[in-house]
Amino acid sequence: MRFFLLVLPAALSIAACNPTPGPYATGPYNGPAPGTRTTYNYESVEYGRIVAMQPVTMRRTSDGDQIVGAVTGGLVGAVIGHQLGSGKGKDVMTGVGAIAGTIVGSNIASQGGTYTSYAWTVRLDNGGSITVIQMSNQFRVGDRVSVVRSGNQVYLR
Secondary structure: OHHHHHHHHHHHHHHHOOOOOOOOOOOOOOOOOOOOOOOOOOEEEEEEEEEEEEEEEEEOOOHHHHHHHHHHHHHHHHHHHHOOOOOHHHHHHHHHHHHHHHHHHHHHHHHOOEEEEEEEEEEEOOOOEEEEEEOOOOOOOOOEEEEEEEOOEEEEO
C-alpha cells in the first residue's frame, strides 16, 4: 500500500505532462485529425409528376420492443399466476402465468408498432417511374416534385 502511495504522485505528474491539446486548444491546423476519413454525401435530384398515391400500413421492425414486451408480460403473468392456487398448484399457475404473459406481451408489443405511410408513384421527366414510400401526405396526384437520392435514402420534395 505504501508503494502505491509513493508511485501515485509520480504517475499523476507524468500524466500531467501529456502534450495532447485539450478541447479548447487553438493552433494553426483546424481540420480532421491525421488518418481520419472525411465522407461526403452525394445527392442527386430528378424531377417528375406524381401519378398515383396509395396509403400503406408500415410495421416497425424493432425486435427490442418485442423482447421488452415478452419479458414484461412474463413477469406480470408470473405475479398474477402466483396469486392463484396453493402448494404445487401455485407453482404450476406461476409457470402457466409466465408463459401466457410472455406470449401476450410479445403480441401486444408487436401490434403497437404500426403506422400509416404513403406510396407515391412518380413519372420521371426522363420517362422512367419510381415509387417512394414517405410518411408525408403534403403531396397530391398531379403535383410536380423533386425526387432526391441521398446516400441510401430516397425522398420527395
